[in-house]
Amino acid sequence: MSTLNKSKFITFEGIDGCGKSTQVKMLVEKLKQLGVDVITIREPGGTRISESIRDILLYRDTHELSERTESLLMTASRAQLTKEVILPTLKKGTWVIADRYADSTLAYQGGGREIKVDWLEKLNQFATYETVPDLTFFIDILPDEGVRRQKTKQDRIEQAGIDFQKRTRELYLKLAEKYSNRIIVINGQEDIDTIHKNIWKEFEQRMLEK
Ligand code: ADP
Ligand code: TYD
16 A cells, blocks of 8 residues: 555535535544544634634624625635645645535535636635645535534524525536546435445545555
């Protein structure tokens, strides 16, 4: 398993409640058991500055936040996290597993908020220092299932409603088609262990056998 020595950047994506955090934890545990040096991050957030930006973005009462400001803040949080954490971590040989990254902006702000995706792609290029994940798992669930799994206290974006989640999912599906060599679609409607097994199968094929 010599390929484990080269650090990789892996991201998890999907609509609210798709099960990303659960699956990130399971994958990271497995990697640690194999002796891989790995850190987990989640967006928006992950640095002192990015966490302050997260507070503005998710606070339930900031209804006046415009969709363009939202896009700029999401990508500002990403720029700080990329420069301060992701790039130095990968450079020293440690793997990075991310609960959301640039595709979230394309799906949520492009799909959900209906901002032109070309603009968001440019913003992402700038914010990520043109860093592209080695592999992305898009955990696909139906928006109704996401609502069923939702916590009682919703944040500002979760309050946007089911049609917003539907548009977001559609954009994710388009991205999965466009970037099919990077984005793997995983059926998120199955049970937690089956999903983990499916993710591991794809992961082994692509990350361990090259
Ligand atoms: P996300 O990080 O994508 O918002 P979580 O992993 O936090 O999702 O999962 C949201 C909720 O759904 C949690 O209560 C979790 O236990 C539950 N959950 C996760 N995966 C599944 C699954 N495959 N089937 C049913 N419930 C799930
Ligand atoms: P969070 O509580 O981290 O939710 P989740 O567990 O679903 O990841 O909240 C993050 C919210 O921010 C989530 O609704 C998705 C949204 N978001 C965007 O709209 N654009 C982005 O670029 C990112 C990173 C997140």
